[in-house]
Amino acid sequence: DTGVSQDPRHKITKRGQNVTFRCDPISEHNRLYWYRQTLGQGPEFLTYFQNEAQLEKSRLLSDRFSAERPKGSFSTLEIQRTEQGDSAMYLCASSSMDSLGSEQFFGPGTRLTVL
Amino acid sequence: DQQVKQNSPSLSVQEGRISILNCDYTNSMFDYFLWYKKYPAEGPTFLISISSIKDKNEDGRFTVFLNKSAKHLSLHIVPSQPGDSAVYFCAASAHGSARQLTFGSGTQLTVLP
Numbered sequence: 001d002t003g004v005s006q007d008p009r010h011k012i013t014k015r016g017q018n019v020t021f022r023c024d025p026i027s028e029h030n031r032l033y034w035y036r037q038t039l040g041q042g043p044e045f046l047t048y049f050q051n052e053a054q055l056e057k058s059r060l061l062s063d064r065f066s067a068e069r070p071k072g073s074f075s076t077l078e079i080q081r082t083e084q085g086d087s088a089m090y091l092c093a094s095s096s097m098d099s100l101g102s103e104q105f106f107g108p109g110t111r112l113t114v115l
Numbered sequence: 116d117q118q119v120k121q122n123s124p125s126l127s128v129q130e131g132r133i134s135i136l137n138c139d140y141t142n143s144m145f146d147y148f149l150w151y152k153k154y155p156a157e158g159p160t161f162l163i164s165i166s167s168i169k170d171k172n173e174d175g176r177f178t179v180f181l182n183k184s185a186k187h188l189s190l191h192i193v194p195s196q197p198g199d200s201a202v203y204f205c206a207a208s209a210h211g212s213a214r215q216l217t218f219g220s221g222t223q224l225t226v227l228p
Contacts, residue, residue: 004158033215042119042204042218043159056213091158095214103149104216106158 002026004107006092012113013082020078021110025094032075033104034067035091043091049075050097082114118142119207121219129227134192136222138205141186145207149216150179150190153202162203163190195226 005024013019025032030051035043046065048056052072060066064082069075079086089111093104120139128134136150146167151159165172165179165188172179178191192199202223206216 006158031214035216040220042206042220043216045215045217048213048215056215059215093158093216102214103161103164105161106151108156108158111156 004092004094004105006090006107006110008110009108010111010113012115014115015082015084017082018078018080019082019112020076021090021092021112023075023077023092023107024073025075025092026105027073029094029096029105030072031095031097031104032069033093033095034075034077035093035106036061037089037091037109046077079112082112084114087112087114116141117220118145119205119217119219121203121205121222123222124220125223125225127225127227128195130197131194134190134195134199134224134226136190136192136203136205136224138188138190138219139186140188140207142207142209142217143186144209145217146210147208147214148179148181148188149206149208150177151204151206151218152199153204153221159204192224195224197226197228200224200226 032049034046037043049069064080089109091109093106095104149164150162153159181188202221205219208214
């Protein structure tokens with residue numbers, strides 16, 4: 001399978017714990033995005049990488065959220081000191097560079113539940 | 116401030132008939148529009164897209180229409196099939212380095228056999 005993969009698919013944690021999610025994009029895609037989706041809403045943009053450079057991170061929800069893409073391949077999203085309001089689906093997407101616009105291909109998501 | 120709006124949370128259509136899903140946007144900087152389909156417990160799946168230089172794009176049973184003056188787009192599915200039952204999201208991106216997507220809140224389509 002050559003699509004976007006995410007791990008884990010589900011994560012249950014207690015409030016105050018740290019969690020880390022992984023995303024493996026489509027191999028030839030140099031753009032990688034993280035989104036968050038809550039119930040009844042569409043995905044909400046969090047951050048963006050072009051290769052290993054994080055070019056947009058102003059939409060990260062707080063300083064408890066951080067993301068990395070160390071070698072321009074896989075990416076991780078970390079949430080420190082989780083809160084119940086962090087419970088959501090976290091989606092990763094990748095695309096190839098295109099000056100006009102291009103489709104983003106999404107992974108299956110990681111469902112986070114904070115107790 | 117929702118920049119992309121899908122005002123119909125749900126739509127039911129008989130199998131074989133046309134499904135029309137609507138989307139409105141407010142940001143004039145958007146120049147690329149996409150439709151995604153989402154099943155429960157899965158990520159969104161890309162369906163079809165359209166650039167702002169066009170007013171129609173067709174792919175099999177799916178056609179997207181763009182009316183820039185009205186800041187409105189629609190997705191037509193003809194004929195509708197029970198397997199089309201899913202949540203449909205409209206998304207838009209603006210010119211710029213990130214090209215992040217701004218999504219509407221989705222429309223649940225149910226195709227009745």
